[in-house]
Amino acid sequence: xxxxxxxxxxxxxxxxxxxxxxxxxxxxxxxxxxxxxxxxxxxxxxxxxxxxxxxxxxxxxxxxxxxxxxxxxxxxxxxxxxxxxxxxxxxxxxxxxxxxxxxxxxxxxxxxxxxxxxxxxxxxxxxxxxxxxxxxxxxxxxxxxxxxxxxxxxxxxxxxxxxxxxxxxxxxxxxxxxxxxxxxxxxxxxxxxxxxxxxxxxxxxxxxxxxxxxxxxxxxxxxxxxxxxxxxxxxxxxxxxxxxxxxxxx
Numbered sequence: 579x580x581x582x583x584x585x586x587x588x589x590x591x592x593x594x595x596x597x598x599x600x601x602x603x604x605x606x607x608x609x610x611x612x613x614x615x616x617x618x619x620x621x622x623x624x625x626x627x628x629x630x631x632x633x634x635x636x637x638x639x640x641x642x643x644x645x646x647x648x649x650x651x652x653x654x655x656x657x658x659x660x661x662x663x664x665x666x667x668x669x670x671x672x673x674x675x676x677x678x679x680x681x682x683x684x685x686x687x688x689x690x691x692x693x694x695x696x697x698x699x700x701x702x703x704x705x706x707x708x709x710x711x712x713x714x715x716x717x718x719x720x721x722x723x724x725x726x727x728x729x730x731x732x733x734x735x736x737x738x739x740x741x742x743x744x745x746x747x748x749x750x751x752x753x754x755x756x757x758x759x760x761x762x763x764x765x766x767x768x769x770x771x772x773x774x775x776x777x778x779x780x781x782x783x784x785x786x787x788x789x790x791x792x793x794x795x796x797x798x799x800x801x802x803x804x805x806x807x808x809x810x811x812x813x814x815x816x817x818x819x820x821x822x823x824x825x826x827x828x
Contacts, residue, residue: 604716605746608733609675611648612725612802614639614828619808619820620771621654623662625686626815632656634820636805638725639828646671650721654818662686663818667721669695674716676726681719683752691752693719706753717748717755724795727760727780728803736799739778741765758782760795768796768807771823775806801825 619634634654641647652665663685669678677695684690691705695717701710702717718726726747731739739745739762746759763779777796796807806822 604674604714604748606674606716607730609671609726609729610732611640611642611671611675611729612638612732612804615802615804616826616828617804617806617822618771618824618826620823621656621662622819622821623654623656624815624817625662630656630659630662632662640671642671648676648722648725650725652721654820659686665721667719669722672715675729676718676722678717678719678722678750681721681750683720693750693752695719695750702750702755704750704753711750711755714748717750719750723747723749723758724805724808727795728797728805731778731797731799732803736778741778745780758793760793766796768821770806770821772801772806772825775822776800777806 615638617636617638619636621632621634623630623632632655634652637649637651639649647668647670649668650666652663654662656662661684664683666682667678668680669676671677677697679695681693682690693705694703695713696703697713700713702713703710727745730745741762741764743762744759746757748755749758760780760782763781766777766779767774768777775798777798780795780797782793791810791812794809795805797803798806804822804825807820809817809819811817
C-alpha cells in the first residue's frame with residue numbers, strides 16, 4: 579500500500595524506484611529481552627497430508643537491552659528427512675527493540691532466501707523480490723518477531739499484556755513485509771516436557787485471502803516469557819507444532 583504521507587517529488591522518486599511503503603507508522607514500545615537460552619522442543623508436523631515427528635531447537639542470544647546485539651537460530655529436524663526448516667536472524671537492539679540486519683530462511687524442498695535490512699539506505703531487500711521495502715524502524719523478520727513479542731510482553735507485564743489486547747508489528751519474510759497483528763486470546767495451562775505450564779496464548783490470524791501464515795504462540799510468564807509452544811500453518815496443508823521439553827539458560 580502506498581503511503582498517503584508521501585507527496586510531490588519525494589513520492590515520485592520512491593514510486594519510480596518501485597519501493598514498497600508500509601502504511602502504518604512505526605510504534606516504539608518498552609522492551610525487556612528474555613535471558614539468553616537454548617530451548618528444545620518436541621516437533622509434530624503435517625506436510626501435505628503426511629504426519630512427521632522430530633525435534634526443534636531455538637538458540638536465543640542477546641548481549642543487552644539497548645545498543646547490544648542479538649541472534650536467533652531455529653532448526654526443526656525429523657528422522658530420515660533431516661532439516662525440515664531452518665531460520666536465522668541476527669542484528670542489534672535499538673529504541674524499537676530488536677533491529678534485524680539479516681534473516682535467512684530455508685524450508686524443506688525450497689530454495690534458501692535471505693532478507694537484508696539495509697539501515698543506511700533505509701530499505702529491506704529480498705532474494706525473492708526485485709522491489710525493496712521502505713524501512714521506517716521497528717520492522718521484524720519471521721524469526722525475530724517471536725522474541726520481540728516476548729520482549730514487549732516482559733516489559734508490559736500481565737496487567738497490560740492480557741487477553742483481548744492486540745500488538746502489531748511489521749514483519750519481513752521471503753519476498754515482502756506486512757503488518758502482523760497478534761491478539762492475546764486467553765490464559766491456558768498446557769502440558770509440556772517440563773510439566774504443566776501456565777501460559778498466555780497469542781494468535782496471529784492469516785489475511786482474509788488465506789495466503790498468509792497463521793501463528794499461535796504460547797508465552798510462559800513464569801518461564802521468563804519464553805515461547806514454550808508454537809504452531810505455524812501456512813495454508814498449503816503444512817503445519818508445524820513444537821512443544822518445549824527443556825530450557826537451558828546461557
